[in-house]
Amino acid sequence: MDNSIETDKKLSKEQRDFIVDKERVKIMNYIQEYKYLVIDSEQNIKLYKSLRNIEKELKISFSGISKKLKQSNYCICVEKKTTNVYYIQNINSEH
Numbered sequence: 001m002d003n004s005i006e007t008d009k010k011l012s013k014e015q016r017d018f019i020v021d022k023e024r025v026k027i028m029n030y031i032q033e034y035k036y037l038v039i040d041s042e043q044n045i046k047l048y049k050s051l052r053n054i055e056k057e058l059k060i061s062f063s064g065i066s067k068k069l070k071q072s073n074y075c076i077c078v079e080k081k082t083t084n085v086y087y088i089q090n091i092n093s094e095h
Helices: 003-010 013-033 051-058 062-071
Strands: 036-040 045-048 074-078 085-090
Touching: 036 051, 045 051, 051 062, 062 074, 062 085
Parallel strands: none
Antiparallel strands: 036 045, 036 085, 074 085
């Protein structure tokens, strides 16, 4: 049997809520650090801290991505000099 399930049975509601809240904070801090989710045409997923990091790795203009993301919190972009297509989403967006 899975240990987390066994552990959940032994925890009081207060203990469980404390652990859940702690994990929720950890995830939200991670999202604040890694703001952009990128999925390529082979369904590989990677997180990036900045649009400039995306530009360096994928050869897509950060300003072009930024303009598209101002219209919506996600966009489809194509790498320069190739036909590689990427879905880019701002996961820290207030949209």
